[in-house]
Amino acid sequence: MNKLLLCAILIASLNLFSQDTLTFMQYNLLNYGNYTDYCTSINNNIEEKDQYISTIVQYLQPDVFTVNEVAGSEAIHQHLLDQAVNAGGSDKYKMANFIHVASPYLVNLLFYDHHKLTLHSHVIAQSLIRDVDVYKLYYNSNDLESGDTAFVVCVVAHLKAGNNSADADKRNTMAQNTMTFLENYGDDENYLLSGDFNVYTSSEEAYQIFTQYSNSSLRFSDPIDKPGAWNNNSAFASYHTQSTHSTSSGCPSTGGMDDRFDFILMSNNLKFGVKHLTYVPGSYHAVGQDGLHFNKDITASPTNTSVPPDVLTALYGNSDHLPVTLKLTVDKTLGVTDWIATDFQNIRFNNPVSSKIRLTITTTKPTKLYVELLNLCGKVVFKHTENLISGQNQLDLNVEGIPAGMYLMKMSGENKKTVTRKLVIN
Known part of the structure; x- marks a missing residue:
């Protein structure tokens, strides 16, 4: 067989069983x-915001929707679910249970498509x-009854705002605590x-704590790999x-599009696809960003x-974000069915590995x-x-x-x- 064809077949086999795609959305409301x-x-106005959020959710159809800056009232949370996220009588989304330790002045929430996912825990x-929330969800796999599925842990943070050293120090502490x-x-x-995250540059310590963490299994990376001094x-x-907004009615921040405050970062397991979930290259977007409105409203010319x-x-x-x-x-x-077909009942191994x-x-x-x-060439x-x-x-295999x-x-x-698994050596 042609060597290039064999390589292509083996590369394709790594994604042979990928049958679904999950969309994750992060938004400061x-x-x-x-x-x-x-x-x-x-x-x-909350009723106007309901209509705006409903339009955005219906357009993007996220499977997981994490948000910042919601009032702490559980009645408001239910209103957001019923009147915006599930507008029109839909029952597609469920909301994670609300808990808090810090003052619930402005909080994070998570919504998920319960047809695809189930909430495992929230801590x-x-x-x-402000609280940093950790939500663990699992995929409603066909193999769920056999005890196997894919898990994803969504860590949702709203770090301290402000551009002085005291604000940056608080962001650093929040990041390190997390x-x-x-x-x-x-x-x-x-x-x-x-x-x-309210960070102004990738060199800020809070961002470095996330992306240069000593434990590589917990180290986060930017899907679009765009470090730098983002501000203005x-x-x-x-x-x-x-x-x-470049100008404001009083509520939104002004100045136009000139900061990169909002992020979804991923761990190496998602980057390399070693635990059933894999980042789709090129799928990361700031929705509504066309690159042509620096220091302008997003609705300005062109x-x-x-x-x-x-x-x-x-x-x-809806928002200034x-x-x-x-x-x-x-x-x-x-x-699981592969394991049952062999002499093996259970197989576990570290992944990625080094030596x-x-x-x-x-x-x-x-x-x-x-x-x-x-x-990958066989x-x-x-x-x-x-x-x-x-x-x-x-x-222990060396x-x-x-x-x-x-x-x-x-x-x-x-x-x-035979049981075949992906393995990453780093």
Whole structure:
């Protein structure tokens, strides 16, 4: 077989079971349901915002929708769900349970398509200034009854606003508190970190804590890889998320599009697709950002055609922030049936790896295990044979010296039936 064709077939096989795509959306709703001396029932009317949010949600159809800046009242939360997110009598979305430790003046919320996802848990990571919420969801896979599914952990933060050193210090502390919590929560998860971070440059310590964290399994990366000094810098005009207004009625911030405050960052597990969910390259967008409105309203000349006119009006009317979105592919066939067909009842291993694969296998009877690693062109780069006992077996496989990259790990027993998994060596 032609070598290039073989490589293409093997690369395609990595995504063979990807059958669905999940859309994630992060949005600062700007004082939703919260009236102040500057955001009033006139310039921040909740019924008008309901219509705007409904238009945006219906256009984007997110599967998970995380928000900042909602009033702490649970009656307001229910109103947002019923009148905006599920407008028109829909029952598509459910809302995560509301909990808080910090003052519930302005809070984060999460909505999800319950036909696709189920909320597993909700905890608070830290409570300085505002709570950072940690929501764990799982995919309603066809394999769910067999005990296997894909999980995603959504960490939602609204860091301290302001551009002086004291504000930056508070953001740093909030970021460090969050990462310390996640260190104890577990590093083998699919993590998304979203929110209004209020950072002005990628060199700010809070952002560095997220993206340069010492534990690589918890280290977050920017899907579009655009570090820099974002504030009032035309070089980043295509990525700014605030402000949609150059002038204001009193509630929105002014100055036009000149800051990148809003983010969805991802962990390495999502970047490399090692736990059933994979980031779709090119799917990250600031919705309504056409790159042509630096320091301008998003509705100013030239005409913004990045979204339909009614959506553009809704984005302008609802908030001074733009929502950001990304997509993940999900592998619905998670391998339980493959395991049952072999001599193995359970297979677990660390992924990604650097020099050693720690492989745990439970078998129903003594058997031989044959392991092969293949690169993306089908070349076998590693082989190992092991005699397994009945019950749980733990093996350390030394892969030091194998070049970094993505591989297929094939495991078979004496019945010759094979389980194949993706493996990333970094």
